[in-house]
Amino acid sequence: LGTSPTSAYIESSTGVADRGRTGLTALTVAVLFIAAAFFSPLVGAVAGLSAITAPALIVVGSLMISNIAHINWRELDEAFSAFLIILSMPLTSSIATGIALGFISYPLLKIARGRWRDVPLLLYVLAVLFFLQLAFLPH
Known part of the structure; x- marks a missing residue:
């Protein structure tokens, strides 16, 4: 999806830091990443700034x-x-x-x-x- 593996790692470690050790945290992040993909054209238009x-x-x-x-x-x-x-x-x-x-x-x-x-x-x-x-x- 064009995301950096490092960014995905940071999202994961943030969930663990907030005591999200079950699969629900990872599932929530995955759903939010999928939802964010729909905004990719909008973000791509201004991402260079x-x-x-x-x-x-x-x-x-x-x-x-x-x-x-x-x-x-x-x-x-x-x-x-x-x-x-x-x-x-x-x-x-x-x-x-x-x-x-x-x-x-x-x-x-x-x-x-x-x-x-x-x-x-x-x-x-x-x-x-x-x-x-x-x-x-x-x-």
Whole structure:
């Protein structure tokens, strides 16, 4: 339907954060995504304007800002990746791009610090996939 897999993940994690652990949350999100598909032509007509996405990013950012207290700011590999995500979301007007940059930078910084064993293999795979997406696919 033209949605980003990262956005679908964020919708899912939001439901889990609100204690929606049954299939009803996923079913509700699925029905809303299907309903949103009917508005695709209208959204497509104005989607190129950053003024359309900026308010949503501001609201999402303000909701996410409380989690900054849980970041270990004394560890560069942890702090820089989080900072890069926080900074790149509003500058690129894309939540997915911000998350992708975080997925790429985190394993790279762990490797640079010699702590590559702390990163699960799946995170390396995701970092490569996100890099390929940003480098070769239009966004």
